[in-house]
Amino acid sequence: MPRPALRSRRLRRISKKTPGGRRVVHYDKRFASKPRCAICGRPLNGINETRIKTEHVSGSTISRPYGGYICHRCLALALRIAVRLS
Template structure:
């Protein structure tokens, strides 16, 4: 039997066929929530939900400036604001 912590029904289960022909139950790791924008708190598009192990391994974030840190709307506002302030100087 599995550990008591893994017996919770909130854990996802997957039936896997082993090379020996047996069917065993695998308990899947939970995924974290989507990364959020640092300014508005909206989910960042282009970055998936990941497990702890996948996060440690690393994931390719959007290649735009501040990709993976700011959402596209806040980035657009920041660029506009920076252009306005530098144009007036």
């Protein structure tokens, strides 16, 4: 039985085969998936995807309005609609 810290689903369980032929379970950190647009679901560009949860917020956002929340195409469409309505 694994030690208590490894019993939760906080860590990924990966089945590995050792050189001796045994099957063992290795526990690895889970990484967040790439951030996606809130409107269309397309992956966002310009944000480092390698450990999103451990990055500082200031280093992982984009400087335009709604940067890091919606993609550039959805932002352009929303701005066009806002200009037409006003």
